[in-house]
Amino acid sequence: MAYFLGLGLTHYPLLAGTDDHMADLLRWTLTDPDIPAEAKDPANWTASMRAEWGTDGGVASAAQHRKLLVDNLSRCRDALDDFAPDVVVVWGDDQYENFREEVVPPFCVLAYDDIDVNPFELMNHRGSPNAWGLPDDSTITLRGDAERARQLADALIVRGFDIAYSYQKRSNAPFPHAIVNTQLFLDYHHAGARFDYRIIPITVNCYGQHAIARRGGLARFSAIADERLDPSGPTPARCFALGRAVAQAFRDTDLRVALVASSSWSHAFLTDKTWHITPDSDADRRLYQLLVDRDYSAWQATPSRDIVEAGQHEMLNWFCLTGAADELGLDLAWSKLVTTDVFNSNKCFAVFQEGNPR
Numbered sequence: 001m002a003y004f005l006g007l008g009l010t011h012y013p014l015l016a017g018t019d020d021h022m023a024d025l026l027r028w029t030l031t032d033p034d035i036p037a038e039a040k041d042p043a044n045w046t047a048s049m050r051a052e053w054g055t056d057g058g059v060a061s062a063a064q065h066r067k068l069l070v071d072n073l074s075r076c077r078d079a080l081d082d083f084a085p086d087v088v089v090v091w092g093d094d095q096y097e098n099f100r101e102e103v104v105p106p107f108c109v110l111a112y113d114d115i116d117v118n119p120f121e122l123m124n125h126r127g128s129p130n131a132w133g134l135p136d137d138s139t140i141t142l143r144g145d146a147e148r149a150r151q152l153a154d155a156l157i158v159r160g161f162d163i164a165y166s167y168q169k170r171s172n173a174p175f176p177h178a179i180v181n182t183q184l185f186l187d188y189h190h191a192g193a194r195f196d197y198r199i200i201p202i203t204v205n206c207y208g209q210h211a212i213a214r215r216g217g218l219a220r221f222s223a224i225a226d227e228r229l230d231p232s233g234p235t236p237a238r239c240f241a242l243g244r245a246v247a248q249a250f251r252d253t254d255l256r257v258a259l260v261a262s263s264s265w266s267h268a269f270l271t272d273k274t275w276h277i278t279p280d281s282d283a284d285r286r287l288y289q290l291l292v293d294r295d296y297s298a299w300q301a302t303p304s305r306d307i308v309e310a311g312q313h314e315m316l317n318w319f320c321l322t323g324a325a326d327e328l329g330l331d332l333a334w335s336k337l338v339t340t341d342v343f344n345s346n347k348c349f350a351v352f353q354e355g356n357p358r
Contacts (some may be wrong), residue, residue, distance in 0.1 A: 012345060045341070085256045
């Protein structure tokens, strides 16, 4: 008989940097010449956003935002340690990292053994020192579980869920930061170096129409006007179904399995209707209430177009987690939604537990 724990958390890259760089995405956005001047003028922002931005471009507010995130991550880590999993399954988006023009699978099980990665590669690229003051070329070891990952992929296929799998990371490419930052942040106080749980990553093509068009990231409005959209990513309902299938694949084992959704919710840089300046907090609050109410019927019926319009692309990882939680009857034991206007994305945290854990 298997035992399960569910966790939801953020992999917000700028948390790995210093406070004076935490609002860099907004600073970059405000230099876009095609965004109307009135939208970029703080005088036209809400009072709460102006307060968060302050007179220092968000530097003072960054310390408080960091504290909120780290406190909630610590709560997730405590739940993980109490549970003591045999394996940690992480749903995370691949943001033009392992998968590029050659192939973009909707879902892929990464059947990798241990691999050394640089957790600060993304921050180095953005010109930000890391928050721990460690050498830029520091590495941590992600402990994989190749054999169980292969078994999981096979079990999913046998159940009729056609899924891709990978035995080797793309050469000369960063490891998906959604997975790296999951370990980094769940072990925040040791910069990811004291995390010995084995991880099975499942990448989700959260960026869909923007996976190649925007290289999984930032784009100026001048480029968006002429962009050639890619095929859509998987629907929320299909992600929910994958979560169910993963839960079913593990249910008859004797393993202790932690199931983790790694992503923030609405991202400002993906929300065209807000000129990439703020996330869609109203849309996040609507979905958060459905989550709290466990109204999974309405939750999984969310149309893909709504997800894209709200910049909630990466939330597809959470639809996978909730599918598993619903299949297993896990209780939402605790959750927290941290909102912001300045630090790019709203962040949600959650712990799902069985009624009678061992």
